[in-house]
Amino acid sequence: MSLRRVLALGFKEFLQVWRDPRSLAVALLMPLMQMVLLGYGVSLDIRRVPLCVQDQENSTESRALVEDFVASGWFAITRTLPDNAAVRTAMDREQCIGALVIPVDFSRVLAATGQAPVQSIFDATDTNTTNIAIGYAEGVISLATADFAARWEAAHGTRPTRVGVVDFEPRVWFNEGLDSKNFIIPGVVAVILALVGAQLTSLTISREWERGTMEQLISTPVQPIELMLGKLVPYFAIGLFDAAFCLAAAIFWFRVPFLGSIVTLALTTSLFTFVVLGIGYLISVRIRSQIGASQVALVLTMLPTTLLSGYTFPIDQMPAAIRALTFIVYPRYYVSILRAVFLKGSGVAELAFPMLALTLYAVFIIWVAARAFRKSLD
């Protein structure tokens, strides 16, 4: 293998990208746009859940409970309704996704027994949002309960025998909003790199075929492996730039706590970038039209990456067969690496498995690329 030829190819490719505004746009603007769209769009955070209230009692105690919901910041009271039929109508009109029903004897029962039921009704058409909203509601109520228990103790000298407006469940749902962002943003970075990286290199070979420059190129002594490495050099630089941009956005803009080391991050990111560009290159070798290659790259990377990388849909909860399938979805390794590096501060030793998997992928790509490209017009 000749380093001279690799560098000659790399420099040529760099000049071509540099002089082509469209390539530059894909290389530099696409990650920015996707970071904004996915970073803000894909979030499990739910704030100001529209909530209706049917307060049948309208006492000091009941109004205080409603006030607790508003004060939490998670709920916004959109309607105060007279009966269940009105709740149904409000949900149909999407004026709220949940309703809090406080019974007519709420404060009386509470004062007498130290425990009073309230009802919450949720629209479960969007199960994800609803689950989270229920969690928030439970949180608000458990706080209210703790507060009530303290007041009861002050008044009666003993704790209430059966504590709780509802059964107390010590969940850390209040951290959920924070957690979901920290959990998702590193995944978003992985997804963006997988999509952009494959797009970058998917056109590199088909462009030579379409412009007629390939015939001259393969009449030279250049070897397939040199062609691949040379072609990847400039895109590797661009890919790392994109990665640095997205990771910086995650840390400084989205404020995801970063506990790991920059070295580990750089090492794993380089490895993943190589794999991603290599996949795009293989697509490019196989498909001779630029449009076709771009489409295939999009389909091959978009679906597996968004669905099976575990960046929003937890891999643990997938059926066994699908879970097995995720092992070939290379972004999953980088998603788990990024989460571990960001949130747990994991080093190379802890990341041995996903790094090994990505390394195997890299070796596999080099092996295939050296064989897939035939210097022939046949």
Add this chain to the structure above:
Amino acid sequence: MSAAPPSVLTEGLTKIFGRFTAVDHIDLSIATGEVMGFIGPNGAGKSTTIRMLCGLLRPSAGRAVVAGFDVARKPEAVRAHIGYMSQKFSLYGDLTVRENLRFFGGLYSVRQSEMAERMRFAITMAGLEGRENALVNTLAGGWKQRLALGCAILHRPPVLFLDEPTSGVEPEARRRFWDLIHDLAAGGVTILVSTHYMDEAEYCNRVALIDRGRLAAIGTPSELRGHALGGALFELACSPLGAALAALHRAPGVIEANVFGDRLHVLLADASAAASLHTLLAAANVRAEAPRPIAPSLEDAFVRLVTRTRRPEAAS
């Protein structure tokens, strides 16, 4: 003649695409420093042959040895010893003259110490001084072709394959290009050049005529002119032409008679029969001047050769 092995040798070289035989058992031998012209109609198999010689297409049968290396077994060694200009212009239009040269110099592993000198040589040769930093897309056709030649010879290849290098280039630039070809050949480079311009065949040491994938004839331009016709060619001014043609077609010793403008071209088996033409035509009430011997153009020769080689097929 010479004990030196030929630079390019093909034996029964054949290429079949599906059910179409593009190149059909071509035998060629090109000596070192020779300029061999490849002439033939479009689709005759010229490009396919050249591509096989460059290792870009695998021969279906037969073999080819270029610069001492078998194209099927050692294609990489062949590639390192050849320069190739494909039929379609295939440098990078979005790169400058200098960047293209540097790129191909890198691919051919031209030594760094030699690179500056080789680039200067290519730029001077192509007449591109002062345009080193121009994007190739902005150059006119003749310059592009000469730059492509410059890129193909950076590594001093002993063998050069040029596939219709002058097509679409204006006459002045074509002439200049042929000067370059002869300079290179004088330096010992073996050159196989295809063209569909008949006049360019005259510039070649030898010419191979390819038709329907077969080698129809091979020889120096004068050999082809002389022997290809199998007779002596005369020009005849006479009238009326129709009656003259009819009489000549019946006459013994006349191989062929064709209308060329307002005259006839008559091919006779024996030049001495020309004297008797006058009496023969007078008998058919044709007024004729004395037949004038003419040197056939290569085009005459090729038309004749192609009709002759195709005839057995047409009969079967």
